[in-house]
Amino acid sequence: MPKCDVCGNDYDKAFTVTTYDDSGTFDSFECAIHALAPTCAHCGCRIIGHGSEHAGVFYCCAHCAKEAGVIGIDDRA
Incomplete structure (x- = not known):
C-alpha cells in the first residue's frame, strides 16, 4: 500500500501530487497542504x-x- 509522506499512514486510497519540481504521496488533502x-x-x-x-x-x-x-x-x- 502507498504510504503518506507526511504522516506515514499506509492507505489504499493514497494519491500522488506532482509539481514542476517535486512530487509526494499523501493520504489526505490535509497532509498534501501541510507539505506543499x-x-x-x-x-x-x-x-x-x-x-x-x-x-x-x-x-x-x-x-x-x-x-x-x-x-x-x-x-x-
Missing part, C-alpha cells in the same frame, strides 16, 4: 487559496500584505 502549500510571510498560515504575492513574497490575504507594509493590494477592487 506556501506559508504566509506575515501570519504563518498555509495558503490554500489564491493569496497575494508581492516581490516574490506570499501572503494569505490583502490584510496580511498591508500589515507587512505592502501598498496597493486590496481584497476588493
Whole structure:
C-alpha cells in the first residue's frame, strides 16, 4: 500500500501530487497542504487559496500584505 509522506499512514486510497519540481504521496488533502502549500510571510498560515504575492513574497490575504507594509493590494477592487 502507498504510504503518506507526511504522516506515514499506509492507505489504499493514497494519491500522488506532482509539481514542476517535486512530487509526494499523501493520504489526505490535509497532509498534501501541510507539505506543499506556501506559508504566509506575515501570519504563518498555509495558503490554500489564491493569496497575494508581492516581490516574490506570499501572503494569505490583502490584510496580511498591508500589515507587512505592502501598498496597493486590496481584497476588493
